[in-house]
Amino acid sequence: MDWLSEQAGFVWLIVAALFAICELLIPGVYLTFLALGAAATGVLALIFPELGAIGQFISFAAWSTVAVLIGKRWYGANPVPSSDPDLNNRAARMIGQSVTVVDAISGGTGRVRVGDGEWPAEGPDLAPGEKARIVAVRGGVVVVDAIRTIAETPSA
Template identity: 80%
Template sequence: MNLEEHAGFIWLIVAALLAITELLVPGVYLTFVALGSAATGVLALLFPELGLVGQLISFAAWSTVAVLIGKRWYNTNPIPSADPDLNNRAARMIGQSVTVVEPLVGGSGRVRVGDGEWPAQGPDLAAGERARIVEVRGGVVMVEAVKAISID
């Protein structure tokens, strides 16, 4: 069996395997490579004289074109999410109520966020007081005092 005679079918089989793998392990990246492989398979069937080097160049070119088109598509048509801040830890912290663990004096101190301590900036607050995160800048949380509610 001569592999050069069946190169087009081999590229199409690789494309199918990549597409199946994408379905089993989603990540949207193998789809574009599968498209490059499929395009190369079709070209190899239409132009058997393309040769291995030409096929590899075709595969690289079509895969790159598919990735660029896919990237543009996803940038202009973002997938809606129920939790858009899922992977943005800083954005998820905004609005959280925290406890001052190291007094904020002169605008700086430390607060407990979840199970960790973070450097904080905000109004002067004593240890044990409650604060609310209003912003996160480069690993420092900006806080505001939480007004205590008194029940008379």
């Protein structure tokens, strides 16, 4: 036996530690599962030195897969709370925004300016230049409602 095969268990444990350190430096969760797979393989290689290189790689792949599946299930059941849950949900972030009608909304359809782009819109009849507020997004169409000014609001 050569030196590397005699020390394979320790090499796998060092690889596990390196994965864990990289996970701490560059958070992304996936290296944690590889670190667990490498650690399990390291322990097995120390207990069963005759495991061999192919057996160790199979062990690493199997334990990493098991760790990913367990992690996926755990994160599904225990989602990480977010300070901005709509961060990657562009449609949800648009709701409540004030927009300007670009092409008249007539017969329920038209176009509005949202930020620096134009979107197809549905809503009450509005003339170009009027302000509206996004109340929903359906597919690629924003649903708007007119913004009423104090002068337009009927008095009680």
